[in-house]
Amino acid sequence: MEIRSSPESGELLFGIIGRMVVSVSHLSKYYQVHQKEPGFIGSLKSLLARHYETVKAIDDISFEISEGELVGFIGPNGAGKTTTLKCLSGLLYPTNGRISVLGFTPFQRKKEFLKKIALVMGQKNQLWWDLPAVDTFALNKEIYEVPQKQFDQTLFELARLLDVKDLLNVAVRKLSLGQRMKMELIAALIHSPKVLFLDEPTIGLDVVMQQKLREFIKEYNSRYKATIILTSHYMGDVEALCKRVIIINSGRILYDGLLLELVKKYAPYKTITVVFRDYVDPKKLADFGEIKNFDHPKLELRVSSKQVGKITSEILEQFEIEDLTIEEPEIEDVIREVFSKKE
Numbered sequence: 001m002e003i004r005s006s007p008e009s010g011e012l013l014f015g016i017i018g019r020m021v022v023s024v025s026h027l028s029k030y031y032q033v034h035q036k037e038p039g040f041i042g043s044l045k046s047l048l049a050r051h052y053e054t055v056k057a058i059d060d061i062s063f064e065i066s067e068g069e070l071v072g073f074i075g076p077n078g079a080g081k082t083t084t085l086k087c088l089s090g091l092l093y094p095t096n097g098r099i100s101v102l103g104f105t106p107f108q109r110k111k112e113f114l115k116k117i118a119l120v121m122g123q124k125n126q127l128w129w130d131l132p133a134v135d136t137f138a139l140n141k142e143i144y145e146v147p148q149k150q151f152d153q154t155l156f157e158l159a160r161l162l163d164v165k166d167l168l169n170v171a172v173r174k175l176s177l178g179q180r181m182k183m184e185l186i187a188a189l190i191h192s193p194k195v196l197f198l199d200e201p202t203i204g205l206d207v208v209m210q211q212k213l214r215e216f217i218k219e220y221n222s223r224y225k226a227t228i229i230l231t232s233h234y235m236g237d238v239e240a241l242c243k244r245v246i247i248i249n250s251g252r253i254l255y256d257g258l259l260l261e262l263v264k265k266y267a268p269y270k271t272i273t274v275v276f277r278d279y280v281d282p283k284k285l286a287d288f289g290e291i292k293n294f295d296h297p298k299l300e301l302r303v304s305s306k307q308v309g310k311i312t313s314e315i316l317e318q319f320e321i322e323d324l325t326i327e328e329p330e331i332e333d334v335i336r337e338v339f340s341k342k343e
């Protein structure tokens with residue numbers, strides 16, 4: 001453990017060598033939700049005595065993230081992902097537990113902390129609708145006290161990476177969804193934050209734009225050694241970007257580890273697709289593995305990962321083959337498997 005003093009904040013930063021950037025310990029966040037019975041009588045009753053119910057949006061989660069990691073935070077609707085990111089960026093006060101981000105306690109919202117982080121929400125926007133995006137960037141420059149030279153450089157660089165140089169002076173309402181999302185990212189990154197919380201940054205974008213944003217996120221991560229937590233319902237994002245995933249459901253962590261290990265643990269199978277040259281009796285195929293689909297001449301066979309080599313060579317020996325491919329399981333299927341095993 002090393003103890004260092006941060007000259008800007010005057011705070012003591014406790015960090016392990018290899019730099020732990022995010023540390024969450026036994027974090028819980030409960031919401032009190034007002035319950036009302038239906039109808040007019042229900043409204044009257046609730047005027048007299050309010051009835052509250054507790055929603056455990058996050059329920060005792062712990063994890064740590066090191067500098068430069070790009071972690072996928074995944075789970076179904078209502079799992080607690082956005083709530084966690086809001087707690088990490090200091091928008092919400094936790095019910096229980098401890099959070100440290102870059103040595104700061106987020107909900108204190110210290111200026112030095114805010115200068116180093118960014119929360120980007122794909123479903124919310126901060127750009128001024130009737131003005132060109134560059135005006136919002138200029139406002140953020142003042143808020144975050146970015147020196148002019150650094151601002152010019154960062155804007156030039158981000159606009160180049162995202163390919164929006166010609167759109168900076170166009171009123172935001174005239175931009176497409178994808179173009180606007182890119183501008184949202186620039187607005188969030190103009191102060192060069194070291195830690196990014198990206199909440200569904202690719203939502204609603206077409207596949208080409210999704211791909212571009214992925215490339216950008218990857219580039220930002222490696223170029224600036226930025227630490228990034230990303231939520232997405234598109235498994236393509238997670239597969240392309242995140243070595244490590246944290247899976248959350250009903251406010252609890254179900255899995256925290258390498259995506260590769262997740263596949264090995266929960267879906268230890270591969271799919272062999274064979275196109276036969278001649279007709280094959282389906283009875284002869286059942287011994288090789290689980291037949292997912294057989295529509296002659298094409299067979300889809302699910303086999304254990306360990307046996308894939310052996311079974312492939314047996315098929316090649318016994319049949320005349322037009323084509324053969326081996327595929328990893330779909331991440332969507334793996335995640336479904338995780339949930340079905342834990343319930």
Ligand SMILES: Nc1ncnc2c1ncn2[C@@H]1O[C@H](COP(=O)(O)OP(=O)(O)OP(=O)(O)O)[C@@H](O)[C@H]1O
Pocket residue numbers: 031032033055056057075076077078079080081082083084
């Ligand atoms: N302001 C709020 N007041 C009351 N309950 C809330 C509030 N915000 C979220 N919740 C509840 O907390 C739980 C977690 O919500 P959260 O938005 O964190 O989920 P999520 O994982 O981001 O889901 P999604 O994938 O749909 O974005 C849900 O049950 C939700 O209804």
Ligand SMILES: [Mg+2]
Pocket residue numbers: 081082083199
């Ligand atoms: Mg959410």
